Amino acid sequence: MNTLRSEWTKLRTSPGTVWLILCVVVTTAAVSVFASAVTTCPARGCALDPTKVSLTGVTLGQAVAAILGVLVVGTEYASGTMRLTLTATPRRLAVLAAKAVTVTAMMVVAAVPAVVVSLLAGRNLLPGNGFIAPDLGSEPVLRAAVGSVAYLTLIALLSLGIATLVRDSATAIGAVLALLYVFPIVALAVSDADFARHLKQVSPTNAGLAIQATQGLDDLPIGPWQGLGVLAAWAAGSLLLAGVLLTSRDA
Structure with a gap:
């Protein structure tokens, strides 16, 4: 409990953390509002999922979430204070677990209003562009909303694990952003349809x-909850490997 309180205090009192949390909210919501305002649907029908359009900002907000996750541990390695942290708390796995809990709490606080604003904007703006407004009370839309909050949180946890592995903020941010943005580009560039589908599944x-899809689920490379499970596996794997290395090497 003392370790968790200590990590919470460090995050809560860091000006950079507060600004990053606000940036997650503003970036995600602003891009979503813009997408809902400018995306149009032809009168003869539209293949675009209005819920996904409403949540477009998540694809940019994830970059800020990744940076937040990296800096939670990266700044301590850069300043050398990680040695003090691990000296004060010899149970290193407890330190990593406390950081993961505080990152989760911070991201939920940031992601919930960002997702709510995004969906409200979609409901109000998309009908004027030829879409059917997302039904915010329907199970698919609620699943997309909860899943988007979980998605941003898992991205931050994945980043926390990678930053703990490499112990360098710039390297960790580069690695995470490559996973988030370069990997999908590679999947699009692959000419073999089956291989491209497998890449999208992992x-x-x-x-x-x-998890954001509410239409055409049969055409997705992977189901909504299964897909979120893949991301959870990435995050859990990075944190597990980070825990192993954190306990086995010098600070």
Whole structure:
């Protein structure tokens, strides 16, 4: 409990953390509002999923979530204070677990209003562009909303694990952003349809964002909850490996 309180205090009192949390909210909501305002649906029908259009900002907000997850541990390695942290708390796995809990709490606080604003904007703006407004009380839309909050949180946890592994903020941010943005580009560039589908099934971005789909689920490379499970596996794997290395090497 003392370790958790200590990590919470460090995050809560860091000006950079507060600004990043606000940036997650503003970036996600602003891009979503813009997408809902400018995306149009032809009168003869539209293949675009209005819920996914409403939640477009998540694809950019995830970059800020990733940076937040990296800096939670990366700044301590950069400043050398990680040695003090691990000296004060010899149980290193407890330190990592406390950081994961605080990151989760911070991201939920940021992601919930961002997703709510995004969906409200979609409901109000999309009908004027030829879409049927997302039914915010329907199970698919609620699943997309809850899943988007979980998605942003898992991205931050994945980033926390990678930053703990490499112990360098710049390297960790580069690695995470490559996973989030370069991996999907590679999947699009592959000419073999089956191989491209497999890449999308294991990509943390493609698989994880399947949770936002409310239409055409049979055409997705992976189901919504299965896709979020793939991202959860990425996050859990990075944290597990980070825990192993954190306990086995010098600070």
